[in-house]
Amino acid sequence: MEVVYKTAQTNEEIRNWVTLHEGKPAKINDPDIVQDKIGLRINWPGKKDEGMLSEGRETTKDISWDEFFLIMEENHLLFLYSDDEGINPTWRYKFINEENGLEIE
Numbered sequence: 001m002e003v004v005y006k007t008a009q010t011n012e013e014i015r016n017w018v019t020l021h022e023g024k025p026a027k028i029n030d031p032d033i034v035q036d037k038i039g040l041r042i043n044w045p046g047k048k049d050e051g052m053l054s055e056g057r058e059t060t061k062d063i064s065w066d067e068f069f070l071i072m073e074e075n076h077l078l079f080l081y082s083d084d085e086g087i088n089p090t091w092r093y094k095f096i097n098e099e100n101g102l103e104i105e
Contacts, residue, residue, distance in 0.1 A: 003087060005080040005094065011069050014079045018042055021089060025068035026060035038104055040071050044089040077104060 008014045018025070026043035043060045072079065072095070081093045095104040 003082050003084055003091065005082050007096075008079040008081060011065075014069075014081075015065055017081050018093075021092075023089065024062050025065055027063050027067075027071070028060050038071065038075055038077075038095070040068065040075075040077070040095060040104075042089070042093055075104075 008017065021044070023042040023044050026041045028039040028041055041060050043062055071077075076098045077095045078098045079093065080096055082091075084092065096102065097104060
């Protein structure tokens, strides 16, 4: 099954979608993740993004919405999301570089 994503048009749309699904803006500061320079995530209560964390990393760090949107702006990111309730929340969103269209892992 292919996941259908929508591109958020505003910061308010992002905040509303994340809040509706009980998520919080977060950042991973894990030195073992070399390819993930940005580390921007949504923290879902009770759902650890284990595939992205090294063994020494216990939790993500919650950040403010202001910091979240600043990081998105500085890195030229678009936020894509899916309303498919049948998939893990970790895979229901992704970031895309708006300049080259590449997905940010």
